[in-house]
Amino acid sequence: MLVPPPIRDRTRPLASEGAVFVPPQSRDRTRALASEGAVLVPPLSRDREGAVLVPPLSRDREGAALVSPLSRDLSLDRTRALASTRALASTRALASTRALASKGAVRVHHPSRDRTRALASEGAVLVALALVLANLLVYGQLVHSQFLAFDDNLYVTDNAIVKAGLTWKGVVFAFTSVSYFYWHPLTWLSHMLDAQLFGGAAGFHHLTSVAIHVLNSLLVFAVFRWSTGAFWRSAVLAALFALHPQHVESVAWIAERKDVLSAFFWLCATAAYLWYTERRSGSRYALLVAAFLMALMAKPMALTLPLVLLLMDYWPLQRFRPGEHGRLVLGRLILEKLPLAALSLGSAVVTYVGQRNMGALRTLAAVPFTVKISNALLNYVKYLRDFLWPQGLAILYPLDRSTPVWQGWAAGLLLAAISVAVLRARKRHPYLVAGWLWWLVVLLPTIGLVSVGGVSRADRFMYLPSLGLLTCVVWGAADWLQEWPRRFPRVGHKLTATVAATLAGLAIALCGLCSYRQTGYWRDTVTVFQRADAVTRNNMVAYYTLGNEYNNQRRIPEAIRQYRRALQVDPRYPEALYGLGFSLEQLGQPSEAAALFSAAVEAKPGYALAWLHLGRALMQTGHREEGEKALAKAAQLK
Secondary structure, eight states: OOOOOOOHHHHHHHHHTTOOOOOOOOHHHHHHHHHTTOOOOOOSEEOTTSOEEOOSSOBOTTOOEEEOHHHHTOOHHHHHHHHHSGGGGSHHHHHHHHHHHHTTOEEEOOHHHHHHHHHHHHHHHHHHHHHHHHHHHHHGGGGGOOOOSSSHIIIIITOHHHHTOSOHHHHHHHHHOOBTTBOOHHHHHHHHHHHHHHTTOHHHHHHHHHHHHHHHHHHHHHHHHHHHOOHHHHHHHHHHHHHOGGGHHHHHOGGGHHHHHHHHHHHHHHHHHHHHHHSOOHHHHHHHHHHHHHHHHHOGGGGGHHHHHHHHHHTTSOOOOSSTTHHHHHHHHHHHHHHHHHHHHHHHHHHHHHHHHTTOBOOTTTSOHHHHHHHHHHHHHHHHHHHHSOOSOOSOEEOOTTSOHHHHHHHHHHHHHHHHHHHHTTTTOHHHHHHHHHHHHHHGGGSSSSOBTTEEEOGGGGTTTHHHHHHHHHHHHHHHHHTHHHHOTTSOHHHHHHHHHHHHHHHHHHHHHHHHHHHHTTSSHHHHHHHHHHHOSSOHHHHHHHHHHHHHTTOHHHHHHHHHHHHHHOTTOHHHHHHHHHHHHHTTOHHHHHHHHHHHHHHOTTOHHHHHHHHHHHHHTTOHHHHHHHHHHHHHHO
16 A cells, blocks of 8 residues: 655655554555656655565554555555645544554465465474474384383382373372472373373384473474564474484483473473563463463473563563663562562472472582582583583492582582683673573583483483574573674675585584484483493492392392492492492302491481391391381381
């Protein structure tokens, strides 16, 4: 549509008073009016895809300009008359325009916008299909993998409530039990649903986790494309997220279903927040709260989401910037996150209770606070190293108390230097601040300030935090390559685009190959812990778990060797003492077994199974009275 020729001096005040500017409709009418002296009004601005923005008319939900049906049929003379009067800029005329828009206005679509949307939708479908295919190529081999005799037995194979499938008793257990460190009812329900549908077929349990990871990859692409408008950068980021080797543990370990499930609802909550920021309403905010609550009910590591949403307000949403009203806007944005923060606080309290009940919390008295801080700083650098060079990954990394404290402080200096560099680049590259702080904040609850079960760190803890580092890498590399044509005049844009595509493809391919290899180590308990033994030192949990598995396979000499390796690391390791005693008992050596069982109950007085076997071994060696006391103690503890 054209606004035919108002006087230029009148056009400017009318525009400032709310006059309607409508983009050209057809080339023929434009030329005809131009020949009659019409003044063409250029578009005020364009959106990210180059489509003309039409202010300040009301718009429908899809963003199309709304124009009164009457204005399309006005003659040229009448249109000129209307445009030359001040009535169009008056309050009464503006109100009548809005009223006409609400009574059945006609949409005027810009042709280039329609074409751009069509191409973008086709490209999005191709990216989605590529993400699904890549995930299946890497993780499809898990259909042949087994349950692990390490946490999988607690969550599925030895858990009678879960194995019964979806039952009312199971639902009550899921929502009332604070066990295995967390309150995560949705995770329990997902395992029960798998047991209901697939029974004990481990391959299908694995495929459920793979399917959730595929959905997460698609959500990462959708959320970053929605929030940044950068199509190919978002696609590359999603592909690297899908195939990064650090994420294999979360996908391949059935007991870590909580990681991928919590991330799914986390990303859904992020998408709900993006929708809410477009038009704030109670219903949209309620959807955000519901998605966040479900993320917490899958795994409480999602509790850092309110802080991440604040970072997204800074970049890419740019909901606040430093300036005259910056503090006021920031205060409103913080207030907006308070209900989410309250949910995070409640989840943190419940998690603390669950870990205390499991005896997994190590108090500050047990480990000096300076050592904890040093270990946490060093863990940050190790996570960063494994992100950039993902080699030597293992199911668990033992807490090394012999590490010099100075290494932790040196790691702290490195992190501080990177943080200063990122802050100095905030004006030109704000995504560096958002991505770097995303990684630091989301990883903080699991960085090692509170050590769970003697584990120093774990690859699964990087599932969501890695999105921050991936943002820094992808956007930083893209901006660096965009500078080439300016710095090197001989380098054209086509060559730059070719180099960018090559580097992105190479990075994705390398990640895919490394993840495929890493997934192969998760075939069964022996292979995954043999890998941990090969790439870590003094891993007594790995030695003990291998000993148990060899015992189950009746490979007694190998089991004894692994138990003794564990006891070399910690001579008072009660489970290893019991395992070694059990192996010797199988070989017909009750006297040696009784001594080991006695040492186990001394190290762990509440060890009912060790008391039971101690009583049996004492009875076999003729110490009937002591044996009966030990059996009575075992019965009491059960």
